[in-house]
Amino acid sequence: MDTLSLLMQGFAVALTPESIMFAVAGAILGTLIGALPGLGPANGVAILIPLAFSLGLSPTSSLILLTSVYAGAMYGGRISSILLNIPGDEPAMMTCLDGYPMALKGKAAEALAISAIASFIGSFIATIGLVILAPILAKFALKFGPSEYFALFALAFATLGGITGKNQFKTLMAAAIGLMIATVGIDISTGVQRYTFNTLELFEGVDFIIAIVGLFAISELLFFLERHAGDGLKQVAINKLKLSAKDIIKVLPASIRGALLGFVSGVLPGAGASLGSFISYTLEKRTSDKGEFGHGDPRGVAAPEAGNNGAASGALVPMLTLGVPGSGTTAVLLAMLISLNISPGPMLFQQNADLVWGVIAAMFVGNLVLLLLNIPMVGIFVKLLSIPPKYLMPIVTLIASVGIYSVSHSALDLYFMVGFGVAGYIFRKVDIPLVPIILGMLLGPEMEKSLRHALVLSDGDWSVLFNSGLSIGLWIVAILGLVLPIIVGPIVRAKMARSKNSTR
Amino acid sequence: MRVNDRVFGMLMLILAVAYGWEATQFPVPFGGHESVGPETFPIMLSIILGISSIYMMVRPDPDEKWAPVAMLVELAIVVLAMLAFAWAIEPIGFMPAAALVVSFLCWRMGASISKSVMTGVISSVAIFFLFNHVLELALPLGLLEF
Numbered sequence: 057m058d059t060l061s062l063l064m065q066g067f068a069v070a071l072t073p074e075s076i077m078f079a080v081a082g083a084i085l086g087t088l089i090g091a092l093p094g095l096g097p098a099n100g101v102a103i104l105i106p107l108a109f110s111l112g113l114s115p116t117s118s119l120i121l122l123t124s125v126y127a128g129a130m131y132g133g134r135i136s137s138i139l140l141n142i143p144g145d146e147p148a149m150m151t152c153l154d155g156y157p158m159a160l161k162g163k164a165a166e167a168l169a170i171s172a173i174a175s176f177i178g179s180f181i182a183t184i185g186l187v188i189l190a191p192i193l194a195k196f197a198l199k200f201g202p203s204e205y206f207a208l209f210a211l212a213f214a215t216l217g218g219i220t221g222k223n224q225f226k227t228l229m230a231a232a233i234g235l236m237i238a239t240v241g242i243d244i245s246t247g248v249q250r251y252t253f254n255t256l257e258l259f260e261g262v263d264f265i266i267a268i269v270g271l272f273a274i275s276e277l278l279f280f281l282e283r284h285a286g287d288g289l290k291q292v293a294i295n296k297l298k299l300s301a302k303d304i305i306k307v308l309p310a311s312i313r314g315a316l317l318g319f320v321s322g323v324l325p326g327a328g329a330s331l332g333s334f335i336s337y338t339l340e341k342r343t344s345d346k347g348e349f350g351h352g353d354p355r356g357v358a359a360p361e362a363g364n365n366g367a368a369s370g371a372l373v374p375m376l377t378l379g380v381p382g383s384g385t386t387a388v389l390l391a392m393l394i395s396l397n398i399s400p401g402p403m404l405f406q407q408n409a410d411l412v413w414g415v416i417a418a419m420f421v422g423n424l425v426l427l428l429l430n431i432p433m434v435g436i437f438v439k440l441l442s443i444p445p446k447y448l449m450p451i452v453t454l455i456a457s458v459g460i461y462s463v464s465h466s467a468l469d470l471y472f473m474v475g476f477g478v479a480g481y482i483f484r485k486v487d488i489p490l491v492p493i494i495l496g497m498l499l500g501p502e503m504e505k506s507l508r509h510a511l512v513l514s515d516g517d518w519s520v521l522f523n524s525g526l527s528i529g530l531w532i533v534a535i536l537g538l539v540l541p542i543i544v545g546p547i548v549r550a551k552m553a554r555s556k557n558s559t560r
Numbered sequence: 561m562r563v564n565d566r567v568f569g570m571l572m573l574i575l576a577v578a579y580g581w582e583a584t585q586f587p588v589p590f591g592g593h594e595s596v597g598p599e600t601f602p603i604m605l606s607i608i609l610g611i612s613s614i615y616m617m618v619r620p621d622p623d624e625k626w627a628p629v630a631m632l633v634e635l636a637i638v639v640l641a642m643l644a645f646a647w648a649i650e651p652i653g654f655m656p657a658a659a660l661v662v663s664f665l666c667w668r669m670g671a672s673i674s675k676s677v678m679t680g681v682i683s684s685v686a687i688f689f690l691f692n693h694v695l696e697l698a699l700p701l702g703l704l705e706f
Contacts, residue, residue, distance in 0.1 A: 110697055223621060229572065229612040232605050236579060239605070243598040248586050250598060251579075274642070278635055281669060282627045447675075450665035451683045453642075454658055458687060461649065462697045470646030478639055485624050486568045504601040511596045 059191055066413030069116060070421050075414070078113075078121040079422045083429055086128020091136055091441050092448065097129030098384040098491075099276065102268040103452070105392045106459035109265075115396045115408075119415045122392055123372075124422040126385055127179060130368045131426050134171045134361055135437055139164060147364035150333040154349060154356030161352050165434075166298065172430040173304060174311040174358035178365030179423045181315035182322065185366075186373055187416060189323065190405070194377040197402035202509035203521045207530035209503040212380040215537035216492050223487065224538055230488050234496020235503070237262050244501065245508060257468060264391050264497040266460055266469050267476045271490050273456045274477025279484070280449050307358035310340050314362030321363075322370020332370075336363030338551075369419065376400055376412060379502070384491040391498055565620030572613035580606030638668060653702015658684035 069075060089100030101122055108118035133148035138155035151171060158167040200208065213231040240251045241261030252258040314336035321332035340359035341349045349356045371386045379400035381387040393400050398408060405412055430437075460473050480490060514520035522528055583602035627635070645661040663680030667673055691697045 107695075111695055225612040225615040228608060229616065232609040232612065233572075236602070236605050236609070239602050246598050248598040250586065250602065251582065277665070278638070281635060281638060282631055284670065444671075446666055446669035446671045447679045449669065450662045450679070453665065454662055454683060454687060457642075457645070458654075458691060458699065461646075462691070462699070467646045467649060470649075471643060474639060474642045474646065477642075481635075482568075485626065486564050487621060487624065488568075507601060508596045511600075516596070 059187060062409060062413045063187060063417060065410060066415075066417035067420075069410055069414030070120070070417035074117065075120050075418060076421065076425075078117050079124045079418050080425050080429075082121040082124025083128045083422055083425045086125035086130075087132040087135075087426070087430065087437055088128075088440060089125065090129035090132020090134075091437050092132075092445075096272075096385075097126055097133070098268075098388050099272040100129055101125055101385060101388045101392070102265070102272050103456045103459060105265050105388070105395065106269070106463045107455075108392070109395060110459070110462040115398060116411050116414050118392065118396065119411065120418040120422075122389060123415055123419055124425075126368065126389060127365075127419060127422050128426055129385075130179070130365050131172065131175050131430055132437070133364070134175065135168065135434070135441060138167045138171065138357070139438065139441065147333050147367065150337045150360035150364075151357060153337065153360075154351070154353050157350070157352035158354070158357060163352065166303070166354070167352075167357050168434050169431055170303070170307055170354050171357050171361040172427060172434070174307060174314065174361040175365045175430075176423055176427040177308075177311040178315040178318055178362035179369050179419070179426075181312065181362075182319040182366035182369035183416065183419050183423070185319045185323075186369055186419075190373050190377050190412075190416075193373060194402040194405040197378055199526065200402070201524070202506040202513070204524065204527045204530060205506040206503065206510055206521060207527045207534065208378060208380055209499050209506070211530050211534035211537065212495065212499065213492060214534040216489075216495065224541055226488050227492050228538075230483070230490070230492035231496045233488075234493035234498075235500045236496075237267070237493075238497045238500025239504070245505070262472070262497070263463075263469070264494065265395060265463070266473050267497055268388060268391060268494055269456050269460055270473040270476025271480035271483075271493065273453065274474060275480030275484060275490075277449050277453050278477065278481045280445055303354065307354050310355040310359045311362040313339065313343075314359040315366040318363035318366025318368075319370040322367030323373045332367030333360035333364040336360050376404060377402060379404075380499070381495065384494070387491060387495045387498060391494070394498060562620040562622060564623045564626075565616050569613040569616035569620070572609060572616070576606045576609040576613060579609070634668065638665065641665070649702070650700050651702060654699040655684050655688050655701075656703060658687065 070079070085104070086097070086100065090097060104122060104125060108121055113121065130147075133143060134151050134155065137143045137148045137151040138159050141152050141156040143149040143152055155167045155171065158164065213227070216227055216231070238261070240258055242248070242252070242259050243250055249259070314333075317336045317339065318332035321335060337356065337360040340355055368385075371381070371383050372389075375381040375386040375390055377400075379390070381390045390400060398404065398411070457470055457473065460469050461467075463469065483490060483493070510520050511518070522531060580603055583599040583606065586597070586599050588597075626632070641661055641664050645657050648657040648660075659677075659680040661680075662683055663676045666676035666679050671679070688699055691699050
């Protein structure tokens, strides 16, 4: 089998001591980042990109480092869900439902261990899915012409709000703002200056890494200040682990079902990890109605955890094969690929085969590392979690600024970072989502390029955008993605709220 | 109250119009007009932004509460402190600038003064040595350079 031999080559890359070292470092950092409330995976990866960049790591090493951080953050998210009843990131919300009650019953260690195993199963199965699905999709994507790509980008923005999106127009507005920022600078194909106001620093455009760190990390700091949340929250004490093989076997079916559902919702546009863990949880509750869901049923911990880790790996499929990320964190990973001068998309699997397969193999290795780390070392992570944010957030801000500064040793970049932080604070106050802004900045140049190519080939005939079955199909999905949430969204959100309230 | 969305929508509408107008003013690229010029994509964007900002003004969402004025002033001071840090890295040096800004931030987040200063000094010295000696990225020494 072709795929299998490529994967074996990938393992040859991933099992070098250097790669293993980066995978372990990434896994530890990622778990920490995921565990700290308010410092989600997107945030963490964003802070680390400029560091990986200025350290001059090779593309493979930096990708291995950051995908391990990504996977680790998904593991870490569960720690604060279980111990604090506060999800480290949005998809970890469903883990609170049974995880926190378990912790209250004095079974915190069991809940952590079960969720670590479920996370492992989720990522493992989904990575296998990635191995199978990605090459097929990449081959298919070679059929895409410029007009199909333009439709695909439109689809990515239309579905970004997700089924649960609140106000589609705000998603649209955010996307437009991001794309507008992307047009600043010298136009690549004509050399015309756009929106530079003759400022030398703007000729090359606005660096999206600075924007990402500013929008996420700095605005988070401002929110922490405003909420007086510096003292942190009380956490449940952790007990001694008593877990038998029987307990593990009992949650296995739930984990496997969760993993599969999560993977599918990760791959589909607009669904994402939150929906993955939600569906896994509700399905588990329905199929095994004898349990005490909502009151600390281990299966209620395993299913959503497997679901959200499965979705996290699933989300890498569209990101790697089409260059179109489906979530905030994959958008940040895409930012890193672009800044390493690697253009994702179908050609990635042909031109950079050893890189892609090395990273996929590293995900297997990283997951194993995470499982091994998370069961015995969970106590250390828990200790770190109890450092109050009033000390932690300033240090994180400092590290973020150092990263930005060391890219080009210019204070101007830091001014921009703070400026984006203030903008991010205002955007969040008026409920403008930040992810479409980032995605717009990332995809803007490519999107404009495909529009141009399509129209040049057709000699200015705009109907070229809708002239193949494939592009019409993509447009239909895009429109559905934009319209459906307006109809279905309130229903799904009401259900999620109900299942959350009924357990209180 | 639904003021936030109305005001923000208004600002974005102004931005959309200004952005779109600016796009029509681009110089004709070398080689003459083509079917898609540098202005085509920006004009599309300004239309999308315009439509969504009008929608935002017509059907605003309920407001998220703004912090009281005193807090906004405090946030502004924090932002200024970060800008001052950015400015000070080179002339004053990384360690003193970072120690000051981290202590200030910790203090504003509710830590006691002595603990804030401790966090500031320890973290800035640790990060300086980590970066300069372990990761080999040069951070400016500034005043401490002799």
